[in-house]
Amino acid sequence: MKHLHPWDLSRRRMRGALAIILGAVLLAAALPRASHAAESLAQASPYATVTLVADVDSVAPGRSFRIGLRQKLAPHWHSYWKNPGDAGVAPTLTLTLPEGAVASAIAWPGPDAIAVGPVRNFGYENEVVLPVTVTVPRTAAPGDTFSIRANAEWLVCEKKCVPESGAFRLDLPVAPTAAPVGGDVAAAFAATDARTPTPSPWIIEIAEEGADLVLAASGDGLSADRIKSAFFYPVEGGVIDHAAPQRLEIAEGRLRLAIEKAPDFDARASRAGVLAIVDGEGRTRWLETEPAPVAAASTPAPSDSLPLWQAALFAFLGGMILNLMPCVFPVLAIKAASLARLSGGDLREARLSGAFYTFGVLVAFVSLAGVLLAMRAAGGAVGWGFQFQSPTFVAAMSWLLLAIALNLSGVYEIGLGVVGAGQGLAEKPGHVGSFFTGVLAVTVATPCTAPFMGAAIGVALTLPAPLCLALFAAMGLGLAAPFALLAVAPRLARLLPRPGVWMLRLRQAMAFPMYASAAWLVWVLGRQAGDAGVAIGLAGGLLVGFGAWTYGIAQQGAGRGLFSRGLAAAAAVGLVALLPQLGGAQAPHAEAATAAGAEPFTNARLAALRREGRPVFVNLTAAWCITCLVNERMALSTAAVKEAFATRGVAYLKGDWTSHDPEITAFLRSFERDGVPFYAYYPAGAREPVVLPAVLTEAAVVSEVEGSVLN
Structure with a gap:
């Protein structure tokens, strides 16, 4: 047996120890690790290493702290801002917090402009933290663990783009006072804070000038020696051409940045954004270009809103005054002809006619309230008269009023089967006609807001559904009150003149307010859908006139009745075919009236x-x-x-x-x-x-x- 020299034995033992140490180091490097409690395990790839970090090592009850998605990006790779620019997708972060805790949205750090060939993206290179403020519930007890779960998705790009995602967890101890984090996590938050946009010290305006948007800033500290470059990042797409150069001019006390509009420029898109300013020493600061809307600061507190009884009174008074508003005048024509027919008639019929008219008004008001409530529940922002914002509805109303006018002129007659259009009351005291006249009155009244109604409607749409419906019903009672008064006090009907030839003349005269209203709605259509909308509106009016004329011929028994009715039906089909065309009509460029x-x-x-x-x-x-x-x-x-x-x-x-x-x-x-x-x-x-x-x-x-x- 060979004996080893003590020196050889010592060297072998040393090599063995080194192998154990090296193996432990390699094993530690291969396993995901967290620097401390304030940083989660990492989701790593060749392109990015992403963790969830906190700016504290422990949290306190009722206090706020910050967490953030920390991205360490490989050289030349980048991720994205909330407006990614010409391409890309903004990161998303979904949190699961303990009960009672709340979190803010991401406070996006100021971005950089990253050119990739002919396009320009907005985002981040190297390292960034996307911070979120979390508030701990007061019920949290020292000794508990405050656990945060997060799911995130992000896109990293260089010459190619790679979508990535990860699930993260932070378990922070609850203590009487929060302990700020230190080390590289604190440094990462500090670097992000340096990029956080701050309110602008200058007055900033953004206006259109031809093919450009011009950002103008005025105030102290604006001079060429203090500002070397500037770049505007809009928060929404469709505002500027991201890749186009931004032309900077600086005079003492004034900055002007001209930016080409986007090819698909949307004049209604938000012009809020971030203005990046590079000073003479090469340091960048990011400034918010639009403050919070002033209107919000002027909003009455909920406690200042109208009491329910006062809102109901205002609703009733507003409905009454609505009878006198110009937009209700076409329906007043129908009412005038109807009231004339009541003179000298059965008082029971007068009562029933008023009751059915009131019922029709109430049904229409409550139905409209139901639509508004449904849209509110679905997250829509709607208002009184919202249906007139639809070109399709405006065209249909124009054609309906034209059809009523032609009927009043005697081109054709409407029987009880079609009084749903609201004209039957002018023809005979039919109760179905009275009901639908009330419906039509509400339909054409909605473009107007009578005095008192504005406040009542605003309150109604903030109340629970039953109370909202009750306030709308109060408006309906107000609108129907004058006509319903005839039903309650039928003796008033006796004050009307006796029937005679004048009734026919009155009916024919009342056609002209209808013609005027139909023409006005075609003008509105032009404001909404441009020349194409006017053309469609006029073409529909021509079809209405042709259909009414042929239908009148059929009613008079002249010519072949079946053939004439077929032509009228063909005109109706043509109207239905025209309506979808309004969806593709382009609205004229929005210009503010001067x-x-x-x-x-x-x-x-x-x-x-x-x-x-x-x-x-x-x-x-x-x-x-x-x-x-x-x-x-x-x-x-x-x-x-x-x-x-x-x-x-x-x-x-x-x-x-x-x-x-x-x-x-x-x-x-x-x-x-x-x-x-x-x-x-x-x-x-x-x-x-x-x-x-x-x-x-x-x-x-x-x-x-x-x-x-x-x-």
């Missing part, structure tokens, strides 16, 4: 004007709202109002709600309003806005503007 020096309404422009301390008059209108048009012609476009605005330096903002506009809808909701017209006057400084009545007078506007200055 009457009386108005600017387009946006929350951003309102905020900018208020920061300047200027008084602001806000007018929210729609082409289908006759009251709005009357107010503008009689009150807002007069020389006295223009002079008052000019003298007091009042900025005039006008918002067009003819087609659906979520920004205007949200602004209306902030004042508990759901319809137009709507007028608000913001006095100079930080004073609260004043909501003006729905029916304006020149004196009221001038008095408000001049009175606010004196106060």
Whole structure:
């Protein structure tokens, strides 16, 4: 047996120990690891190593802390911001927290512009943390464990793109006081905090100038020696051409950044974003370009909203006054002819006719409330008159009013089988006709918001469904009250003139308000769907006229009745075929009306004007709202109002709600309003806005503007 020298034995033992140590190191490197309790196990790939991190090692009851998705990216690889730019997908983070805990949305760090060939992406390279604030419930007890589960998905790209995902877990001890984290996790949060966008110290406006969007900033510290470059990152796509160069001009106290619009530019997209400024030393800071909407700060607190009894009273009064609004005038024509027929007739028929008319109004109001409640439950933002924002509905209403006008003119007659269009009451005292006349009255009344109705509707849509339906029923009772009064006090019907030839002449004369209303709706259609919409509206009107004429021939027994009825049916089929074409009609470019020096309404422009301390008059209108048009012609476009605005330096903002506009809808909701017209006057400084009545007078506007200055 060979004996080993002690030196050889020692060397063998040393090699064995080294092998054990090396194996342990390799095993430790092969296993996922966490640096400490504040960082989860890693989801690693050749392109990115991702963990969930916290800025504390322990949490405290009732206190907030931050967690974040930490991405360490391989060289030349990148992930994405919330607006990824020309390509890419923003990361998503879904949290499961202990009961009672709440979490904020991701507070996105300022992005970098990353050019990849001809496109430009917005995102992050090297390392970033996407932070979320979590609040611990007060019921958490020291000694417990605060467990967070997270599922995340992200996309990493270089020359190719790789979608990745991971599940993460953090278990943080609950202690009387939170313990801040240290080490590289604290450094990662600090680096992210340095990228967090901050409110701009300058007044920033973004406006259209031809093919460009121009971002203009004014204030102290804006000079060429302090700012070397600037780049604007919009929070939404469809606003700018991401890959186009952004042209910077700086004069003392003013910055101008011209940016090409996106090829599919959407004028209604949010212009909020982040402005990245690089200073003379090469440091970048990110600034928010749009503050929170001012309207939200002016929203009445829930405790200030109308009491239920007052809302019901306002609803009833608003419904009554609706009878006098211009947009209800076509239905007043039907009522006038109907009331004339009641004169000298059976008083029992008068009572029943009034009762059925009232029932029709109530059914229509409650049905409309049901639709609004269903859309509210589905997350939609809707308002009074919302159906007139649909070109299809506007065209159908125009053709319906034209058909009624042709009937009043005697081109054809409607029997009880088709009085559902609302005209049967003008023909005979049929109760089905009375019912549907009430339905038609509500249908054409919705473009108007009578005084008192705006507040009542706003309150109604914030209440539980039964109370909301009750308030809408109160509006219906108000609208039906004058006609229903004849049913309650039939002696009033005896005051009407006796039947005679004048009734035929009245009926024929009442056709002309209908023709005018049909023509007005075609004009509204042009505002919504452009020239193509007008063409479709006129073509439909031609088919209505042809169908009514052939149907009238068939009723008179002249010619071949079956052939004439077939032609009328063919015209009806043509109308149905035209309606889908409106879906593809392009709306004209949205332009704010410039009457009386108005600017387009946006929350951003309102905020900018208020920061300047200027008084602001806000007018929210729609082409289908006759009251709005009357107010503008009689009150807002007069020389006295223009002079008052000019003298007091009042900025005039006008918002067009003819087609659906979520920004205007949200602004209306902030004042508990759901319809137009709507007028608000913001006095100079930080004073609260004043909501003006729905029916304006020149004196009221001038008095408000001049009175606010004196106060």
